[in-house]
């Protein structure tokens with residue numbers, strides 16, 4: 001990841017998307033991002049913004065049930081959600097180690113469930129619920 005990105009508090013889903021859009025100009029191939037934060041704190045919304053920033057114009061959905069979504073945009077984006085699957089064995093069988101390579105950029109929601117599978121240089125993005133509309137989003 002390029003340096004200089006500053007997180008912030010957002011006051012609407014649209015603002016979180018805009019923040020994701022700006023974030024997309026800092027990401028680099030090979031990056032792995034762990035998105036940590038409670039239900040409904042804006043992790044998926046943020047990634048929608050990232051893809052918007054990469055000029056991806058198709059629909060972006062939450063991988064809550066699919067577990068892994070892949071997007072061929074300016075970069076190859078892998079969007080993973082560990083909320084419903086915490087079994088490390090299952091993730092290894094799904095090929096999580098292969099997804100994390102120098103050609104992809106990987107975003108993992110609820111990554112704390114698979115902590116031991118994450119590379120040591122994983123970048124931690126924290127999402128904190130402030131109130132109904134306000135979220136604090138920053139690198140930990």
Ligand SMILES: Nc1ncnc2c1ncn2[C@@H]1O[C@H](COP(=O)(O)OP(=O)(O)OP(=O)(O)O)[C@@H](O)[C@H]1O
Pocket residue numbers: 010011012013014015016037038039040041042043044045046062064083109127132133134135
């Ligand atoms: N500032 C904000 N940023 C993002 N979402 C917000 C904000 N304010 C309110 N919301 C609402 O919060 C919800 C965020 O949903 P989203 O799916 O992005 O969260 P999530 O962190 O991915 O949740 P989950 O852990 O269930 O996957 C949406 O309903 C959105 O409209």
Ligand SMILES: [Mg+2]
Pocket residue numbers: 043044045062081109
């Ligand atoms: Mg989500």
